[in-house]
Amino acid sequence: MTDILDGLEISWVPSITEVDREEWDCLAKGLNFPFLEWDWLRLIEQSGSASPESGWLTAHLLVRYEGKLVGAAPLFVRDQSEGEFIFDRVWMEVAKKGGLTYFPKIVGMSPFTPASGYRFLISPDLPDKRISGLICRTLDRFCSVNGLGSCAFNFVDPDWVTEMEAFGYAAWKHQGYVWENHDYRDFDHWLLTMNSNRRKTIRRERKALRRENVRVEILTGYDIPDSYFDLMFRCYESTNDKFGVWSCKYLTPRFFDGLKHSMRENLMFTVAYRGDDPDPLAMSMFVFSGDRLWGRYWGCFEEVRFLHFELCYYAPIEWAMKNGINLYDPGMGGEHKARRGFFSTPSYSLHKFTDPSMDLTFKTYIQEVNNLENGYISEMNELMPVGSPENSED
DSSP: OEEEETTEEEEEESSGGGSOHHHHHHHHGGGOOGGGSHHHHHHHHHTTSSSGGGTOEEOEEEEEETTEEEEEEOOEEESSOTTSOSOOHHHHHHHHHTTOOOOSEEEESOTTOOOSOBOOEEOTTSOHHHHHHHHHHHHHHHHHHHTOOEEEEOSBOGGGHHHHHTTTOEEEEEEEEEEEOOSOSSHHHHHTTBOHHHHHHHHHHHHHHHHTTEEEEEEEGGGSOTHHHHHHHHHHHHHHHTTGGGOOOOOOHHHHHHTTTSSGGGEEEEEEEETTOOSOSEEEEEEEETTEEEEEEEEESSOOTTHHHIIIIIHHHHHHHHTTOOEEEOOSOOGGGGGGTOEEEEEEEEEEESSHHHHHHHHHHHHHHHHHHHHHHHHHHHTSOBOOGGGOOO
């Protein structure tokens, strides 16, 4: 479908492959958020990870001016919420009790990626609000005409929230974790920000791995052997299998295989070995861009105490300090992150419901929900083992 308004041409495409890679990335690269770039979205789609069969119907919205792509919104029509990581069951129940439509809905996000950074891709040559307004009006009409219950954007760029509230969206807060680099000289310098007990614990955990003859390598880009991508899928699979019905196993082997040929310049692996054995004990995969690092997937072939903390927290933090990373998002969940130097921080999803009564209900109660989440964020930050550099003798 194509519409033309005020010289801007609006169209929908059922796959990222129907958009020129260079043209899309001309808009996406400036966001410093690789999960919205053409290669990542293509892998998600073509690997069968996000497909109609798995509940993700691609419906990307494009805006062109004089034939040039000037705006885009990565979007998916959904009949469920699996893989979104915003856990919206409470709102599903509200709609059900009111006899209102909740599914299908349209969602803007990078599938299976609870990392903050989503926003519309807009050319710097045109006013943001004009393009954003056009996309929002198009989505309002799309939801109304097609009987969709809502439009949502998940894990959005925090700086985008105020702009989208002006278009009728309400923000829902979700607790997440980040590590920030305050010009630390090295790992020990960072440890000085913690209290004495926590410093001792972290040092003891790392020493225990050395006593186990465990060594850790960090590999980036084309230094990562091709065979490790299959191993990474096996790690991802085994980790999720441990959680049974609570697992988050959404990515296919083809996704990890495709990473060999795409996005390598954004990939970092932490790999553990025992002594001189060339076969990995465990692996963790990260994505980085500019001064940002995101932890994605982890798994082990042999259970070794403290190895998860080393590969997912300590080694990447040490790498971050050496490589100009200012912010590291380790992924969702786990109070143990607070005890290991990660601050709790809000992430945001944005919601607008087609039915006026459901929209009013959401907007009436969301501030109370957000206040509760603020309280939880404060509780998590109270677990932080904050210390004083003056009391650094252990």
